[in-house]
Amino acid sequence: MELLETKFRKELTELVRSGMTGSRGSFALSVGKFISKVKTVDLELAKELSRFLTNQAILRGNDQFVAAPVDADSRMELVERTYPVVLSQLPVLPEEIKGELDDVLLEWASAEVLLQEGLAPARMLLFCGAPGVGKTLAAHWLAQQLDLPLLTLNLATVMSSFLGKTGNNIRAVFEHAAQAPCVLLLDEFDAIAKRRDDESDVGELKRLVNVLLQSLDEWPVNSLLIAATNHGDLLDPAVWRRFDHVLTFKKPDxxxxxxxxxxxxxxxxxxxxxxxxxxxxxxxxxxxxxxxxxxxxxxxxxxxxxxxxxxxxxxxxxxxxxxxxxxxxxxxxxxxxxxxxxxxxxxxxxxxxxxxxxxxxxxx
Ligand SMILES: Nc1ncnc2c1ncn2[C@@H]1O[C@H](COP(=O)(O)OP(=O)(O)OP(=O)(O)O)[C@@H](O)[C@H]1O
Ligand SMILES: [Mg+2]
Structure with missing residues (x-):
């Protein structure tokens, strides 16, 4: 008992907290962290616990259909759900980008190995670059490869109501997306993640970015968030820092x-x-x-x-x-x-x- 108190106090508390309040993904990550701690004193117990941490269990969704959230004023849906994802054509990508995307897929295919060590697969990607060079297509391709539903943010609806309500809409979208493993695509991301020192609507914009930061911090480990923008330079640096990978798409040579x-x-x-x-x-x-x-x-x-x-x-x-x-x-x-x-x-x-x-x- 003394061992537990001194060694695992933090991990155990986190384990219970995420089990009671978080998503399946964040619970899996806490279990992983707990296991990697337990390993140092009780290998058998660590092995026993690891058996539960399979890809299948981690990626199992909420089987019940949950209706998409809507904007309070227009009643329009805030996200569009696509599953299975069908591509009009395969993306043609330069080696650097293809390599990074393959790394992400490998991490996802090995999620259980990573989680058992208390690590998480890449869960937030930022695609920057010129228009029409494959950012959206690559996001669709990843969702297809991962065999996950693709949720696409309906930006016009999210931003259509008064700016003051946009934050609520963003929060609703993230809560919805966190219910089951998915790929959430935030296209034209700069519209919601502009630098807080931008001159227009300073107060509201600040609030919006804060809502976004909080939502990003709570993003589950068994879903992939992809934000795409033509204007990476406009993004708030605090938002920028939260992404696991930033990929810059260029015009093709x-x-x-x-x-x-x-x-x-x-x-x-x-x-x-x-x-x-x-x-x-x-x-x-x-x-x-x-x-x-x-x-x-x-x-x-x-x-x-x-x-x-x-x-x-x-x-x-x-x-x-x-x-x-x-x-x-x-x-x-x-x-x-x-x-x-x-x-x-x-x-x-x-x-x-x-x-x-x-x-x-x-x-x-
Ligand atoms: N890398 C690519 N390989 C094959 N086709 C591509 C590629 N990039 C773009 N295309 C073609 O152009 C169309 C538009 O591409 P896409 O929507 O992915 O661009 P984008 O980078 O998201 O642009 P925007 O910044 O305007 O959203 C695609 O549907 C596809 O037909
Ligand atoms: Mg696009």
Whole structure:
């Protein structure tokens, strides 16, 4: 008894507290911490207790369906629930990002091992970066890989009522999400986590960030929170610090774009050329080009690859971003039905030179 009092007082108190008040996840973490303490004096007991700490038990949800919380004024739902998560396409990601996401999945797959040592898998991720480069898609992919329901914060509804009520809405969303294992996606996170020294609505904003900080601190270990923002620089530093991983999504480089275009039926050389041409565009902009080309091919009865290259060149010319705009002009003239000779005459080049340039874009 004396041993217990001196050695485990803190852990035991925490164990009972989280068992009585917290989520299954936080209870599991407390059990883990207790076990790692017990291990030092009673290995058998530690082993016995560890048997209860399985992934299955940790990730078991609240089986009852719980209705989503609603905004008090509009009665609109504050979160949208999706399960199972179906992806329109797999994310194409650079190695650093893919590696970090794989690490998170590994930690989740080994949650029991970590928890038995009193450690928790990564449970809060911050995705920063440009629009249209896969933040939301990557969050959906993680939810799919973890086979957990995805709860997406309905920001417009959460923020629609008076700012004073936004805090209540945020709290309601977190309480709802904490009831069972899930992935909670907070898109456009900067809207709620702006620095407290921001000039507008200082008092209310401060209160809002404080509510958020408290909610983040109580986030359970068996759910994953993903916040996404285009404006990482606007976030309150105290919010920033709470995330296990901060991932910065960048616009894709040519190699990544080429991977994204892998299914387009063109030669490798032409694909690489197109990828270089499109460098600086987001994936969502490139996806729009693919859609537009598909439609043009269908309705205008033109070749899909030609339509895609033509639209890409036009886009880059219109942005003033093309490295060799003359090549773009030549290609457009050729695709409009002019012969190599005609194009050459117009631009003061021999027709074999024009032919070589066209080949770079369209392949053989
Ligand atoms: N890395 C990617 N791999 C494949 N497709 C992508 C990728 N990034 C974006 N896309 C395409 O663009 C669409 C929009 O991407 P997504 O919503 O993930 O962007 P985002 O980074 O969340 O942008 P925002 O900051 O505007 O919310 C996706 O549905 C997908 O079709
Ligand atoms: Mg997004």
């Amino acid at each position: 040519a190699a990544l774009i080429a991977r994204y275009l892998a299914d387009v039926p063109m030669t490798d050389g032409a694909r690489e050329n197109l990828a270089r041409l499109l460098q600086g565009e987001s994936f969502s902009a490139i996806q729009q080009l693919l859609h537009a080309a598909r439609k043009a091919a269908l309705l205008g009865k033109v070749d899909f690859v030609q339509a895609l290259v033509r639209l890409s060149v036009r886009l880059r010319l219109s942005r003033g971003d093309m490295a060799k705009p003359v090549e773009g002009e030549m290609l457009l003239m050729y695709l409009d039905g002019h012969s190599l000779r005609e194009v050459g005459a117009r631009f003061g080049k021999s027709h074999p030179t024009v032919g070589k340039i066209i080949k770079q874009y369209l392949g053989d």
